[in-house]
Structures are given as structure tokens and as C-alpha cells.
Amino acid sequence: MPSPIAHSVSGYVLTRLPIVKNIIPSRLWPITPAAALYSLFVANSPDLDFLGQLLTGLQLHRGPSHSLLAALIVSGLLAWLVHRYRPQSSYGNLFSFTFGLYGSHLLLDLFTAGGRGIPLLWPLSSQYFQSPFALFPGVHYSRGLWDNSHLIFIGAELLYSLILLSGLQIWKARADHQVSR
Numbered sequence: 014m015p016s017p018i019a020h021s022v023s024g025y026v027l028t029r030l031p032i033v034k035n036i037i038p039s040r041l042w043p044i045t046p047a048a049a050l051y052s053l054f055v056a057n058s059p060d061l062d063f064l065g066q067l068l069t070g071l072q073l074h075r076g077p078s079h080s081l082l083a084a085l086i087v088s089g090l091l092a093w094l095v096h097r098y099r100p101q102s103s104y105g106n107l108f109s110f111t112f113g114l115y116g117s118h119l120l121l122d123l124f125t126a127g128g129r130g131i132p133l134l135w136p137l138s139s140q141y142f143q144s145p146f147a148l149f150p151g152v153h154y155s156r157g158l159w160d161n162s163h164l165i166f167i168g169a170e171l172l173y174s175l176i177l178l179s180g181l182q183i184w185k186a187r188a189d190h191q192v193s194r
């Protein structure tokens with residue numbers, strides 16, 4: 014899995030995409046602190062299973078929370094919760110937005126080296142899926158917090174973040190240019 018760096022930047026960029034302007038309420042655009050926190054939380058939430066693993070010692074990480082079913086359930090529940098307090102926001106839009114954020118996490122994990130992949134189709138299938146090629150080096154938390162080898166994943170994820178954020182800036186600049194013409 015990538016670290017929270019890549020997951021957080023992906024969530025942030027997804028929230029800033031011009032297309033999202035049409036599916037989340039306009040008052041969430043430009044992005045509010047609440048929307049930013051929401052996107053960071055959802056984009057990282059599948060890895061909360063790490064806490065369960067730390068507490069119980071069981072091999073829980075990259076388990077059922079990394080499946081499409083979990084993405085559907087979490088998106089359904091969170092969209093319902095937000096819709097309850099912001100009835101002006103469409104449930105369908107909130108669901109799609111949340112599912113996109115959660116799905117971005119699963120996608121990034123699919124393209125990460127090492128590990129066993131993720132059980133995308135759990136509970137229908139216990140097979141673990143992983144892309145045949147990796148975009149991200151694995152993160153080895155077992156080596157401790159300050160191991161020199163961590164510089165590899167930090168460098169790769171910062172590069173990924175830089176590309177993604179630059180792409181977003183270029184896209185926004187073009188969109189603004191078209192609006193002003």
C-alpha cells in the first residue's frame with residue numbers, strides 16, 4: 014500500500030476536479046475545510062484496519078476493508094450521515110463522491126509493489142488482486158518509523174503527488190482561461 018501521502022493527495026485532487034463541482038454542492042466549492050477533511054478521511058479510511066491489527070495482533074490489514082463491498086457500505090453510510098445533516102445535498106451525489114474517494118484508495122493499493130494485494134471481491138471471492146506492474150514501492154512499517162529505506166517510497170509518493178498537483182493546476186488554469194475568454 015502507499016502511505017497516507019499518496020492517498021491524501023489523491024483524495025484532495027479528486028475533490029478539486031472540475032467535474033466534482035457538478036456533483037457536490039456548490040457551497041463545497043472552492044473546497045471548504047470540512048470537505049477537505051472529509052476527502053482526506055475517506056481516502057485513507059480503508060487503512061483504519063491497521064488499528065485493528067495493532068490492537069488484536071491478528072492479520073487484519075488489507076482485509077475486507079479493501080473490498081468493493083466495503084466501499085459500497087462505507088459510501089452508503091457516510092453519504093446517509095452527511096445527507097442527514099445537509100439535506101440540500103443529493104444523496105446520490107454524496108454517495109458517488111464518497112465511493113470515488115474510497116475507490117481511489119483501492120486503486121492505489123492495487124498498483125503497489127509487495128504484499129499480497131487486496132481482496133477486491135470479498136466475500137464473493139477470497140482471491141487477492143494486484144496489478145502485474147507497480148506504480149508505488151511497498152511501505153515496510155515493520156522496519157520501524159525511521160528506516161532509511163523509507164526514503165524510496167517517500168520519494169516516489171512525493172513525485173506522484175507533484176505530478177498529480179501540477180496536472181490539476183494546468184487543468185484549472187485551462188478551465189479558468191476558457192471561462193475568461
Ligand SMILES: [Zn+2]
Pocket residue numbers: 014059060075079118122
Ligand atoms: Zn490500503
